[in-house]
Amino acid sequence: MRQPEKATRAGLCKEISFSFEQPFELYHNAFSLCSMKVRLCLSELAIPYKSHHIDLIETGFYENIRRDFKHINPGCTVPVLLHNGHPVYESHEQIRYAASQPEADVKTLLPDDAQKRAIMDRWIDLSSLTDNPLENTHLSAGNAVPGQTLPLFTTMIEKIPYYRIAEGFLRHFDKRRPAMFCAMKFFGLDVFNKVELMKNALRASSRNMHRHLDEFERQLASESGTWILGKQFTLADVSWCVIFERLRQAESLELFVTPNNRPACHAWWLACIARPSYQQAITAHEHPIVLHGSHRLRALKETEPAVAALYAEQIGRPMNEG
Numbered sequence: 592m593r594q595p596e597k598a599t600r601a602g603l604c605k606e607i608s609f610s611f612e613q614p615f616e617l618y619h620n621a622f623s624l625c626s627m628k629v630r631l632c633l634s635e636l637a638i639p640y641k642s643h644h645i646d647l648i649e650t651g652f653y654e655n656i657r658r659d660f661k662h663i664n665p666g667c668t669v670p671v672l673l674h675n676g677h678p679v680y681e682s683h684e685q686i687r688y689a690a691s692q693p694e695a696d697v698k699t700l701l702p703d704d705a706q707k708r709a710i711m712d713r714w715i716d717l718s719s720l721t722d723n724p725l726e727n728t729h730l731s732a733g734n735a736v737p738g739q740t741l742p743l744f745t746t747m748i749e750k751i752p753y754y755r756i757a758e759g760f761l762r763h764f765d766k767r768r769p770a771m772f773c774a775m776k777f778f779g780l781d782v783f784n785k786v787e788l789m790k791n792a793l794r795a796s797s798r799n800m801h802r803h804l805d806e807f808e809r810q811l812a813s814e815s816g817t818w819i820l821g822k823q824f825t826l827a828d829v830s831w832c833v834i835f836e837r838l839r840q841a842e843s844l845e846l847f848v849t850p851n852n853r854p855a856c857h858a859w860w861l862a863c864i865a866r867p868s869y870q871q872a873i874t875a876h877e878h879p880i881v882l883h884g885s886h887r888l889r890a891l892k893e894t895e896p897a898v899a900a901l902y903a904e905q906i907g908r909p910m911n912e913g
């Protein structure tokens with residue numbers, strides 16, 4: 592894998608300035624997990640922002656590797672939050688930064704108590720997406736979730752022509768991405784039978800997602816109150832909500848979370864989607880290609896036994912090691 596041309600430093604980079612129109616501006620993508628997290632956080636904090644939508648190949652084309660966006664983030668990933676023109680890189684840093692601004696009601700998303708803050712930070716880390724997520728699904732639920740997205744990518748990519756995907760072989764920093772998307776487009780969901788690498792990626796992500804969710808269930812059950820830290824909704828809830836949302840979009844949430852198998856997770860999720868921020872930051876940004884992908888998956892699960900079996904066997908129950 593070729594690395595992005597220039598690594599960016601996580602957090603606020605005061606030494607870098609871009610032109611801006613509003614105090615807060617967000618470069619983001621409707622579908623991206625990390626973008627959803629930051630939108631959700633800004634919505635919870637009632638911080639207004641100027642929106643710059645950046646397409647990724649799965650929502651249309653590689654806008655993230657175009658010169659204009661590379662100028663904003665040489666790492667070529669979304670989201671990027673600007674505050675008075677200064678970029679804040681890495682979504683987990685962006686939410687911490689936003690929540691600690693005077694514009695935000697600090698008490699809303701950050702616990703006062705240092706010990707609780709440390710617990711919150713741990714759960715943020717456990718939901719973060721790091722480099723090479725498909726190889727590091729054991730590290731966090733954030734890394735396990737891209738593997739769960741693979742079936743959804745496969746139906747979303749039906750809408751993207753080959754020539755657009757192939758541009759990634761020339762210009763994307765990670766050549767595995769166009770290779771994976773071409774294979775998914777060519778084989779459809781059969782890719783998980785035909786390509787060992789894809790099958791293994793899905794299995795490993797399922798196995799580890801079950802483990803992460805077991806731990807999440809234990810945490811929720813140990814607190815008196817709906818949220819990860821009990822009575823207070825915090826940045827940790829923001830970060831985990833988008834993981835559940837992605838499982839929902841990928842038609843696998845009901846295999847991971849039911850009132851019977853993980854009751855605390857189930858109650859927590861219902862409480863998350865009842866918040867106005869979910870409507871504002873997630874539902875209002877639903878992308879037509881994502882809607883197509885989810886509808887196709889649902890239909891195929893119902894009509895194609897092989898797809899129902901893929902879900903039941905590869906995702907729906909904890910896997911044995913290996």
Ligand SMILES: N[C@@H](CCC(=O)N[C@@H](CS)C(=O)NCC(=O)O)C(=O)O
Pocket residue numbers: 623624625626647648655667668669670680681682683720721722768
């Ligand atoms: N650790 C980064 C991860 C950012 C990231 O990987 N973003 C994805 C979308 S969730 C992206 O922009 N991918 C573009 C691509 O690979 O082409 C963060 O949390 O902000």
